[in-house]
Amino acid sequence: MSAAPASSFNGAQLRLARHYWGTTLQELADVIGKTRQFVSQLETGKAKPEITDPVIAPLAEALKVEPRFFYRASVRQIAEEQAHFRKLATTKASTRQTVLARGSVFDEIVEYIDKRVRLPDVDFPDHSGAESNEAIERAAEQVRAHWALGLGPIAHMVRVVERAGAVVAFFQEASTEVDALSITSRRPVIVRNDAKRSPFRQRFDIAHELGHLVLHEGHVTGDRKTESEANRFASAFLLPRSTFLKAFPMRGTRLDWSGIRELKLRFQVSKAAILYRAKSLDLIDDVQYRSAVITLKNRGEGIEEAEDALVEKEDGEIVEQALQILKNAHGIGPAKLARDLDVKPEFLRRILPLVDDQPERRKAELRLVR
Secondary structure (H helix, E strand, O other): OOOOEOOOOOHHHHHHHHHHOOOOHHHHHHHHOOOHHHHHHHHHOOOOOOOOOOOHHHHHHHHOEOHHHHHEOOOOOOOHHHEEEOOHHHOOHHHHHHHHHHHHHHHHHHHHHHOOOOOOOOOOOOOOOOOOHHHHHHHHHHHHHHOOOOOOOOOOHHHHHHHOOOEEEOOOOHHHHOOOEEEOOOOOEEEOOOOOOOHHHHHHHHHHHHHHHHHOOOOOOOOHHHHHHHHHHHHHHHOOHHHHHHHOOEEOOEEOHHHHHHHHHHHOOOHHHHHHHHHHOOOOOHHHHHHHHHHHHHOOOOOOOOOHHHOOOOOOOHHHHHHHHHHHHHOOOHHHHHHHOOEOHHHHOOOOOOOOOOOOOOOOOOOOOO
8 A cells, every 4th residue: 555556546445445345346337327247347457447537436435446556566465375364165265355455454554564663573484294193282382482471371472472573453344254364475464353351362263373374384274283283382372281281180080170261371271271171281181081071061160251250351562562662753643544555444444443533423334334
């Protein structure tokens, strides 16, 4: 979005904005009173209207951008192999398109911010050769050592990855349709899922995406193998082997549920994650693990656990703080930011924590903009 203007209508920009909203060709055509074929011709470059053409204004209004947006050089697109989707095979193509479009726009916004506000340097170690369980254990230990985290509990998982140069985001609607995902770009992006109520499970999700960023750069993920590797990394990162071996509570051959609760609150991980870790380190066998999981479900703790309400979810901080600096130090509030990017504030609200420049109520959005 800091791109130079294009000399003519750029269909790729239209496609980006349409995918950003998760809108089909037919839905957009219906809103602007044109045919699906016409919108397709705009996107493929067969039709190149001038900025004064009567179709441009309703098109821009429908997609909450300025007419100039369609005459920019193409925003750098995030490719599918750069995004680590959980359960890739079952994630709808339309959802992937929306997430990739929002990731592309978010990436450009972060670049805009980066030129005006000093963000942390990107410092993610590369352990892409680690595939065996032992190699992944060592990778988690080495990442902790690289970031000087020691072998104790992680106080704030989001701060850990953001201090290493990542940004944690929430994409409205799209974020609730995917379990969690990360994007490998100039600055790593982790998109969290706010549909999950458990702050402990959300912390594990952040560590899982860290695993993808450390282990799988340049690899298509979402299959059983890569998801298992990311889970192993997250487990080893949040519950370091040497510490966990000493701390895991057992009473002979029986699980100490009181001790597991204390361990959960100390390390800020779910009981389910503790059981998974114990099994992966052979502290309990398959029978004990299955029995413990059934016990959790019978207690009504299969998804949300009793202690989850005691802790608040961790939010991304870097982008929100940077936006505040933009406004206070550079006079760039939401309206100015939107103008610079040739979009409207409504467009940015889907991916940024914006505060309105003016106290007026937001205008009702078209049904198209969900």
